[in-house]
Amino acid sequence: MITWEAPIWLYLWLAGMAGGACFATVLVNAFSRGAYRPLVRLGIYVGVPLAVIGVLLLVTDLGIPLRFWHLMLIFKPLSAMSMGTWILFFFVAAGIIAIIQWWGQSIVTYPTASCGASWAPHPVTDGAAFLRPASWGVSSGFFYETSGKERPIHLS
Amino acid sequence: MAKAALIDISKCMGCRGCQVACKQWNGRQAVTTKNTGGYENPPALSASTWTRVEFYEGYGQWSFRKHQCMHCTEASCEAVCPSGAISHSGEVVLIDQQKCVGCGYCVVACPFDAVHRDDPRGTAQKCWFCFDRVSNGLTPACAKTCPPKAILFGDREEMLAMGSKRVQELLAAGTARANLYGEREVGGTAWLYVLPDRPSLFGLPDRPQVATTNLIANWLGGVITAGVVTVLPFWLLFRRRQELEKEKSAKRD
Numbered sequence: 001m002i003t004w005e006a007p008i009w010l011y012l013w014l015a016g017m018a019g020g021a022c023f024a025t026v027l028v029n030a031f032s033r034g035a036y037r038p039l040v041r042l043g044i045y046v047g048v049p050l051a052v053i054g055v056l057l058l059v060t061d062l063g064i065p066l067r068f069w070h071l072m073l074i075f076k077p078l079s080a081m082s083m084g085t086w087i088l089f090f091f092v093a094a095g096i097i098a099i100i101q102w103w104g105q106s107i108v109t110y111p112t113a114s115c116g117a118s119w120a121p122h123p124v125t126d127g128a129a130f131l132r133p134a135s136w137g138v139s140s141g142f143f144y145e146t147s148g149k150e151r152p153i154h155l156s
Numbered sequence: 157m158a159k160a161a162l163i164d165i166s167k168c169m170g171c172r173g174c175q176v177a178c179k180q181w182n183g184r185q186a187v188t189t190k191n192t193g194g195y196e197n198p199p200a201l202s203a204s205t206w207t208r209v210e211f212y213e214g215y216g217q218w219s220f221r222k223h224q225c226m227h228c229t230e231a232s233c234e235a236v237c238p239s240g241a242i243s244h245s246g247e248v249v250l251i252d253q254q255k256c257v258g259c260g261y262c263v264v265a266c267p268f269d270a271v272h273r274d275d276p277r278g279t280a281q282k283c284w285f286c287f288d289r290v291s292n293g294l295t296p297a298c299a300k301t302c303p304p305k306a307i308l309f310g311d312r313e314e315m316l317a318m319g320s321k322r323v324q325e326l327l328a329a330g331t332a333r334a335n336l337y338g339e340r341e342v343g344g345t346a347w348l349y350v351l352p353d354r355p356s357l358f359g360l361p362d363r364p365q366v367a368t369t370n371l372i373a374n375w376l377g378g379v380i381t382a383g384v385v386t387v388l389p390f391w392l393l394f395r396r397r398q399e400l401e402k403e404k405s406a407k408r409d
Contacts, residue, residue: 002264023386031394063258063278070239070257078368081261082238 007061014054015088021047022095041102048095055088158247159290160312161299162319163222164350165358166326167306170195170209170220174298174307178207178224181286181297203275206283207298214357221349221358222298222307225249225270225283229343232367233262233271233280241280247312247346248285256280265367267342268360285346315348322350342366 004012025043029036059068072089076082178184187198187205198205207224231249234242241255242262251262251271256279262271263280271282286296290309294300299309308315319336326334333353338345342364349360356362 020386024390027387027390028394031390032397061259063256063260063273063280067239067257070241070255071259074238074240076238076240078371079236079238079261080371081236081259085238 005061007057011054011057011061014050014057018047018051018054019091021050022091044095044098048092048099051088051092051095055092058088158312158346159310160247160315160346160348161285161296162308162315162348162350164306164308164319164322165219165221166322166331166350166352167304168209168220168222169304169306170211170218171303172197172209173301173303174207174222175205175209177297177301178283179205181289182206182284201270201272203272203277203279203281206281210359212358215353219352219358221360223268223270223359224298224347225285226268226338226342227283227285227346228268228341228364228366229345230366232265232267232342235366235368236261236265245287248287248290249282250284250287251280251282253277253279253281267364267367312346319348319350326350326352 021043025036025040029040059065062068071082071085074082075086179186184204184206187202189198192199194211196208196211198208201208201223207222209220210223212219212221227247227249229247231242231244233251234244234249238259238261239255239257241252241257243250243252258273258278258280260273260280263273271280273280275281286294286298289296295309296307299307308318316336316339319339323334323336331352335351335355337349337351337355337360338347343366349355349358351358351360354362
């Protein structure tokens with residue numbers, strides 16, 4: 001007899017909301033040919049934190065929560081839980097990278113202060129410029145739609 | 157040479173010596189219990205109770221079945237374990253207590269309800285076929301202690317031969333549905349039962365299934381359902397909108 005305790009049913013609800021928010025907004029944007037790009041950002045800002053909370057709930061439900069990293073050492077298609085671990089990992093990683101990148105962009109678009117010499121690497125800008133191709137690699141088209149088609153920030 | 161244990165239900169007398177031997181040899185804690193009106197005790201198989209004799213009345217006479225991990229060849233728990241803690245060593249299915257994260261997936265996946273996680277330690281635990289004894293040439297503690305020799309231990313071939321012989325005896329004596337359980341179930345189990353009747357009368361699944369049997373169909377079903385339920389409404393909505401816009405622009409022209 002399977003009984004789902006509070007962390008599990010809460011997680012199921014949160015994961016449904018998170019996946020739904022991201023998936024639905026991306027679909028709306030795709031089918032309207034890019035007319036709803038801000039909505040996608042909203043979807044990811046709503047969805048990714050919910051997914052993070054869900055993941056934390058799942059970790060607390062483990063018999064030994066501090067051993068959660070054992071799950072990150074193995075990729076096992078036979079085990080739905082192993083696949084779930086990796087799906088959640090890539091979902092959250094891609095979402096966080098997309099969010100960091102938007103923050104980077106917003107700082108570049110409105111430069112308010114000079115950060116020392118012009119040749120010195122800027123912690124936020126150059127970090128974002130590095131993360132953008134990385135996020136394309138990680139999210140393989142899912143968040144590509146959301147990352148905007150503007151010129152690369154290091155050229156703007 | 158693969159080892160196996162054979163339990164002859166028709167010989168078991170329900171003394172539960174195996175339970176005591178198991179607890180003693182493996183240093184399992186006693187469980188707080190109370191009288192529930194039956195003779196079964198402790199209340200259930202758990203992380204600290206690795207074997208337990210269950211009492212059944214469905215078959216014409218009062219019968220007893222020792223319940224423990226079956227050590228399946230195609231083990232569901234091993235297939236689903238996301239931390240790789242469960243593995244086979246020969247015919248024995250072992251849980252690595254250092255690797256187990258205590259997610260409880262094996263507890264749900266086991267078709268025999270033999271793995272449990274209700275221990276302060278947090279990890280999943282179960283019968284380990286007295287691995288320390290067996291790998292040193294001894295018999296498991298429960299088999300060693302069984303007074304009517306209802307639990308036999310030895311080479312698998314030999315156990316299968318003895319089991320079939322006993323089934324033939326029972327059939328000849330008029331027990332029409334006597335059968336040997338575990339020869340082919342889930343790839344063959346290391347614990348075999350001589351049953352006088354259908355397995356379900358003794359709390360065993362008639363057709364045990366490995367938890368990953370319909371894996372691809374299940375994933376495909378989920379993904380396709382989710383895809384249709386989410387993609388279709390948006391696609392229809394925006395197609396309709398585009399049609400309306402086209403009509404509008406056509407009218408304007």
